[in-house]
Amino acid sequence: MKNVGLYFGTFNPIHIGHLVIANHMVEFSDLDEVWFVITPQSPFKTKQSLLDDHHRYQMVFEAVQDYPKLQPSKIEFNLPQPNYTIDTLVHLDEKYTAENNFSLIMGEDNLKSFHKWKNFETILENYSIYVYPRISEGKMKHKFEGHPKIQVVEAPIMEISSTFIRKQHKAGKNVRPLLPESVWKYMDEMNFYR
Known part of the structure; x- marks a missing residue:
């Protein structure tokens, strides 16, 4: 059985920071793979500035081609919107329960508001959470300190x-170094975020 970390996001666009985090998780924790779960609509974000789902999927696909342990996932595309993590986890467990053991990957800043997520208690009961650090003023406080299902990965x-990236690209700045080359090419050819 594979340990799969689920890295949820709109990836609008995916950038090198996403890749560095995902690759670090798969190389320096007990995760065998990381799936980038492209979210059509987060309950916490408006859909106005989002590219179409298939374009964001294509950019993630382009970004991870050379990383066999990283996979794009469009599992949420056919689920009810807005997308709630618990619903996606239940769906994934029903579909892949024999092959994969799923965990969440999230930034330390998301952990701070995790108690506001739909059915967060059920998520914590049934899934491990791998947390990566974010810059903050001192150590970030959250109510899940020391929880056995939460693992902070350095x-x-x-x-x-x-x-x-979107804002600076629109302003005519060169954002190319912040993106995987294949993502930059796709974004540039399609004239996105101008």
């Missing part, structure tokens, strides 16, 4: 955001 701190 991954590199990445302060790159898709929002920043």
Whole structure:
């Protein structure tokens, strides 16, 4: 049975920070694979600035081609929206229960608001959570400190955001070094975020 880490996000666009975190998780924890779960609509974000699902999937696909332990996933595309993590986890367990053991990957900042997620108690009861650090003023406080299902992985701190990339690209700045080359090419050819 494989240990699969689920890295949820809109990936609008996927950038090198996402890849560094995912690769670090798969190389320096007990995860065998990381699946990038492209979310059509997060309950916490508006859909206005999102590219179509298939374009975001294509960019993730392009980004992970050379990384056999990283996979794109469009599992949420056919689930009810907005997408709630618990619903996706239940669906994945029903579909892949014999082959995979699923865990969540999230930033330390998301852990702080995790208690607001739908059925967060059920998630904590049934799934492990791998947390990567974010820059903050001192140690980030959260109510899940020391929880046995939560494992903090000392991954590199990445302060790159898709929002920043979109905004700067639109302003005519060169954001190419922040993106995998194949993602940059796709984004440029399709004239996205201008």
